[in-house]
Amino acid sequence: MSDHDEQQPVPRHGKILEALAQAERKVFTRPAPKSAKAQVKFLLTRAKGSTKALAERLGVSRRTVERYRAGQLAKPQKRLQAALVEETESEWQPQVKARAREQAATSTGMMVRVVAYFGFTANGSSDDGRERTILTPISPTYAAEILRLQEAGATDSELHPVVAEAITESYFTEWGTRAKGLRADLTDVRSIEFEF
Structure with a gap:
């Protein structure tokens, strides 16, 4: 995957969909992971350790996922940061969200x-x-x-x-x-x- 592919903007959700996602985040009983390394590690557990699946989900190369997991990279570009936050929060505390x-x-x-x-x-x-x-x-x-x-x-x-x-x-x-x-x-x- 080229650098150009990694810099494509994340599609924006509409106001209603974003408001529903915000409402779900408000019911969390613990804060979601904040650092890129912690987010990647969490998402890898949800992807059953597959760096390939996570890379496809985030729209980055497999090597990029591996470098964040290892702590070699720490500060993602805006698009990747937004994708990490969105994906982490969508997977975080599924039972709490389901109950709400x-x-x-x-x-x-x-x-x-x-x-x-x-x-x-x-x-x-x-x-x-x-x-x-x-x-x-x-x-x-x-x-x-x-x-x-x-x-x-x-x-x-x-x-x-x-x-x-x-x-x-x-x-x-x-x-x-x-x-x-x-x-x-x-x-x-x-x-x-x-x-x-």
Whole structure:
């Protein structure tokens, strides 16, 4: 693998997917490894010691993985550092994350804080669309759907309508007690955070 291949940028995740990953990181009971050497060693245990598999996963050469494991290299370039952090955190404490996800999907739901533009569709609505800051719970039913879609590899644009429906249900229609038939469209997300 050439140096050019090793310097390709990591594809960015959308805001919703990143917010879900952040929510998972908040449930860790111990901090994930921070140094490149510790991250590589941890990821190698998850890859059953295969430097080839880890190299492919990180988008680097096998020799690069071996040099980080041996401590010959210590400070990765930004792209590799981002990949190490992302891969380590995605593999870190899987049982803790699974328990938090299961609880959100079956009993507690999630909280969402979002700053976004909400447009509305309803009969007789006089509330024009505008940017809003909203903090509201998401029911376990919607939490389960959001987490299922995330697990299935959904994109941010595929998650937008489900998140919009969840927010509409809890915030705008208050669980179906007002504004029947209202539909809110979530666009131009400035920031979003989830909490299990």
